[in-house]
Amino acid sequence: MTTATAPAGPAFISPKQRRPGVVLLLGAWGQARTKIGLGLVILLVGCALIGPLFAPADPTEFVAAPFAEPSADALFGTDNLGRDVLSRFLWGGRSVLSLAILSTLIGVSLGVAIGLVAAYARNVLDDVLMRTMDVILAFPQIVLALVAVATVGPKLWLLVLVVGITTAPRVARVVRGAALDVVERDFVRAAEGIGVSRNKILFGEVLPNVTSPLVVEASLRLTFSIALISALSFLGFGLQPPAADWGLMINENRLGLEIQPWGVVLPVTAIGLLTIGTSLIGDGFSRASIGIQRGARAE
Amino acid sequence: MNTPALEHGGPVVEVDGLRVDVVEQGFDIVDEISFQIDAGEVLGLVGESGSGKTTVGLTLMGHTRRGARIARGRILIEGRDILKLRPSELRALRGRTVSYVPQDPASALNPALRIGTQLEETLSAHEFGSSRAERRERLDEMLDEVLLPRDQRFLARYPHQLSGGQQQRVGLAMAFSCRPSVIVLDEPTTGLDVTTQAHVLDTVRDLCSVHRIAALYVSHDLAVVSSLASRVAVMYAGRIVELGPRHELYHAAAHPYARRLIEAIPEISGRHALAGIPGTAPRPGHRSSGCFFTPRCTYAVEQCGREFPPVERVGDDHEVRCYRHDDVLAEATRDRKPAQALGAVAPEEGVIAADRITASYGEREVLHDVSLAVQPQECLALVGESGSGKTTLARCISGLHRDFTGELRLRGEHLAPGARARTLKMRQEIQYVFQSPYGSLNPRRTVGQIVGQPLKLFFDFRRRETEARVLAVLERVAMSPSIADRYPDQLSGGERQRVAIARALVCKPSLLICDEVTSALDVSVQAAIVELLRALQQDMGLTMLFVTHNLPLVRSIAHRVVVMSEGRIVEVGPADRVLDAPEAEYTQKLLANTPTLEAVA
């Protein structure tokens, strides 16, 4: 058995490279904004998750007069019914966070599946799927949510469902767009040529190559979901009183803004910082993926 | 009207000690670049990808791509150092005294503006002519010169409504419009088919000689350059390693790289052994001290690794940068080695038979009633220009294209149109290697996983057996086993293509279809891959269908040739016969228009 020609050359082989996914993570981590974003998110998630352990009082307990100024009993004063603002704040993050994360997960999973299938089908199925998505997209997310609440009532599972379903088309669009590019590439043709099954191609060949835009879109959707869920709570359609919820707190304590702003300022700042944090992380990924693309093109 | 007048006797273009480096990290892209061009002369600047030739071309207009800057040197155009000009003076220079013809006219033309607007604005920006009527006249003149229609309707079109050839002519017209003294042409015929390319080259040659324009023709294609340029400069890893008169360079190059490069070019006149150059050129930032070609050079001695060789004269107007140039020249202007004749192939039952295939893309019919047979153990070349249908035919055979009528048979058995409809065995027997090494490997998988994928599908081996086979086939294609852990992004184009070939060979197919597998590669790499394929074909008795538009390449690899044009077979026959004495008119025309090194005598 003769070897064809001289070996392919001296050892220009670069050292073992990290997996592409890891490269993206490291690239994102390298940005200052990702670190800041991550810090904010960890801070607030921590607040939401373990906050209740530090709450000085029970969130439904009356500790002083309504809208009382900050005092030793109530470090940030009391709310519209005389409950401790700090305690209610420390308890109030869980619902927003869990609902938002859950609905984002649902929306992203659905969206990925639909987007991939549509991109690969490129025929009637693609049209049908995308037209359906278009119809859901004909409404602002909040309007659909409100319509649903109008009939069924402010049920938490409904919020998760509606936010998830309205998130899916937006994710599907992005995934489909990215996948269309990938589907045209020759390695997909090569897999088809040897007869790899459709599903294996979609999830084995195509999906790993759309992770960058997917991650960016997912963090964007998380930001939106947090905004939407907290807005719905703010409007009174999330957790019902007397439960402690950041969105609800903001609305409840609005009346007393001129007297005692903390009941509003604390939760508002928390939600604001949380959304800024997730957004920064998403942007970090976005820049990292562009950096990777640019690096690849320069070769 | 201003005519390009030389204020001083001497070369129109004079570049001295030019260095361009990367702004952020400071390492050089090109350095120590020096050359001259006289009025009416065409200097060819030749190099493979990464050599920096485009960078040099752009500097003649005082321009660099984003992230790069001109660090050192002088560039004299008509006696003025353009690097010392103020921005407004530089702007006045561009388009007026020095023009640029871009490589890809499709992206260089603004998609939102009409052709007429874009043609005209160079003239008005430089206030060419004293009135609109004069400019209009000049515009008409330009269009005639590049053989484009003069009428208003044509000028009202948008770039996407023009063919590739027309777009390139518009690019030429824009460049020649203000009667510049210097023109930089950056591979302007890439992507054009051979006939259009021939027209464009003729136009450029005529315009330059008639108007005494100094031209720098940047290209990777030596054959094309040889038809235009009187002198040629060869670049390697950002340096000019040899510069001399065309015929001297081609027949007696003094630099090892230049010589190897010329030996790598397939020639249409006879069957030559193609020799590739192993390894890859060092990219900016990875260049060590000493001569950059040392690791790949067969003449290298210790001195070569210490310091980059200085410029030395080896003849009239012929310079080289090599310590061993005497030995290189002494190795006689050897003629290209004739390759071993390809073994004769007995005509038998064809491995693949295609019978009256008519294929379409949607409504458009691209193959009309095509029939052919591939004999066992032969390499059949499928040749044609873009649009001839050769790739479509190859895809039909491999099961990647289903929209056709007619019959396909594998050793007498009927082949279903799509790959999915075929049996496992049939899919295993026909393997395909794609054109673009950059798109045919999944960037998220390692080489080992990519090559092993067909094994997993077709056979039921244990992991150890799979690994062993993968490593064996990688060795077959001359790749080190450690490559199995790498990701495709870490490999060069040639290496990727070897991986693609390995993937195709790992399950021991009966038929290997190679679809333009070298078109996206540099000449030296192309030569290596073609040699690899030829050796594999001979050693393994592989039956091969080799699709290409590059006629000269056919000689080096194929037993028989099928020539296609516009969806039909135009000529079939043994490679030697078809290329030496073509019978079909189309084949004759194709051969006539193919640029060759032979023209350099």
Added chain:
Amino acid sequence: MSRTPETDAVEPVQSEPSLIAPVSAEAAVSTDPLTAGFLSETGTALPRRHRRPRVFRGITGFIVRRTLLGVLTLFVASIIIFAATQALPGDPARAILGRTATPESLAALREQLNLDRPVVGQYWDWLSGVVRGDLGDSLVAGQPVTELLGSRIVNSAFLMFISALISVPLAILIGTVSARRRDGPIDHALSVVTLALAALPEFVVGIAFVVLLGTTVFTVLPPVSLIPPGSPPWNYPKELILPTLTLVVAVTPYIARIMRASMVEVLESEYVEMARLKGLRERKVVWRHALPNAIAPTIQVTAINLAYLAGGIVVVEFVFAYAGIGAALVDGVANRDIPIVQAVSLLIAGVYVVLNLIADVATILVSPRVRTTLR
């Protein structure tokens, strides 16, 4: 020289020209492209035997097709709204009024909403009413919905209008400046600011403004925008400032980021480089070569974000107690006032669809490449 001018046949057009100059992920904002789906039908090379009837050809044909598609979407949206509010399994009357409803109120509601008729009939009644202009009566106030919403529509429209008027030019300006000075300090600063502002929910922005300017830090502006019903909103500028400011802050960052991304893409394109190599003045390069190519994606995003305004007013009006349709929707939902909910959501969906239609058509008109390949 006996060659004749080349009159090559025009190459067959590509089947799907990309309309949206690929906006890189740099914007970190999804363009929420409602339109992209509609646009996918443009420029498809049609097989000859399916040549469209005259009314559907060319640009006017495209507009006609696109409008019909919009009407269809609206139609389907109305079905969804109706199904979500009245066509649910079980007893809608009971669901709406709750468990404490008396038999009389249930009966009254059933009669009012025609719940005894088959569902399709109900839908038809409702739809024909909508088309006629009769949106039913409010369950809470008893008055016709059209009366209640009339002045509110004017209020909301005006609010959206001035918000759009301010945010669009502002965003284009910010985007262009960032692109011209990309990677410089100004660009970085603007990038971070727009990113942060884009992330915030509108009610957070609104409340923040109330705290900053209305109640706590400064008290220069009214924290609520109470406009007497029936009077035109433009007579009360002070009340309008905060809601407008909130909407502007909600929408401008998105448009600015996309504008920057598409401008950067264009400025780094080969044809812009070529224009510079031809020796054109920088100003000409930007205005004549760069800008026209950056406009198409900008129109898209602008329209989409203006449509987003239609959803944004829901929360913003609630925050400021502004008498618009958004606030009416929230009240309607809280009170289970179904006709109001149906009417407002249909209205907002209509605004969405119309704005996207305008975006699609405008984009076509602005891109020569697609315009000339339409069949």
